Amino acid sequence: MNAHMLSTRLAQIASFVPEQARLADIGSDHAYLPVYLASNGKIDYAIAGEIAQGPLQAATSQIKKYGFTHKIIPRLADGLAAIQVEDQIDTIIIAGMGGLLTKRILTEGQSEGFLSNKERLILQPNNHEQLLRHWLATNHYQIYDEKIIEDHGKIYEIIVALPKKEIDYTLKELYFGPVLMEKKSAVFQKKWQKILQTKQKVLMNLKNAQYPPEDKIGKIKKEIIWIKEVLE
Structure with a gap:
């Protein structure tokens, strides 16, 4: 699978995944991202998490089509419950969901022990970006990169965060995005x-x-x- 098969939004999200990542893609949407990343040798292992059988079957078909059943595991679960300790996940993507749902997934994942607060988080909420930034700051994640893009007439924000003990953001930075307000791109x-x-x-x-x-x-x-x- 090449980059031309990904939307602008998914391609930008993919660019934030580090080399040799062990990835959990929550709400994987046909497993497009993990299949693309595996095709390009960027990830070592991935979980494609889905909450319903229909999307899970679509992800499974996509994984089989490209021959990555040894590297990408489709798993039926609610949110971060798709992650097991032995997966050794170090990167989590939650993209294409509402900000409130994304926050719930993170909060429940943390309280239930699926989120260890050591993972890189790549978040692309469809709304309520400020709410997510507040959650990250409260839970000791530093927003070290952000991107705002336009794809098919819609504007999306991507937030990339890593754990850090000392976090100090102003309310204004959490409102606009500390990185985005510095770059002030055209979008x-x-x-x-x-x-x-x-x-x-x-x-x-x-x-x-x-x-x-x-x-x-x-x-x-x-x-x-x-x-x-x-x-x-």
Whole structure:
């Protein structure tokens, strides 16, 4: 399998996987990522975790098609329960899910002992990116790289984190992404220009309400100031 068979989103996620990784791809979506990585000799071993039989069968077929049944193991499980101690997983991908679901998977995986807090995390939530960054900071993960991309008209953020004892992020860094707000790519600016316009409209509507909610107005005003500062 070559890179042309991956979407822009999946190709970018794949680029963050280290050489000789032992990978757990949670919600593997036909096992495209682990098969691509195995085809290119980048990973030593992978688990393709799925929560339902249909997706599991699709992943199994893909793995067999490319001849990687010795290297990629499809496994039916909820979230990080797909990981077993003997797998010696060092890299976890959770991509293409909502931020709330991703947070639940991480939280449950940690409490149930499937997440050892030693793994590299490669996360691509479809929303609630700030929520995930807060979880990472609270659980002693450093966000050492991030990427924002546009794929088929949709904007995605990819967050790469490694364990670190001392973490010190500002609320503003967790809001925008500490790496993303430094790079200020064209896609980043496009995303936040659109959000700024939306928040300005919401603020106007709240101010014109019969009983303006002062707390909410104050929060949105603060966010608007942040966005304008970052876009300068």
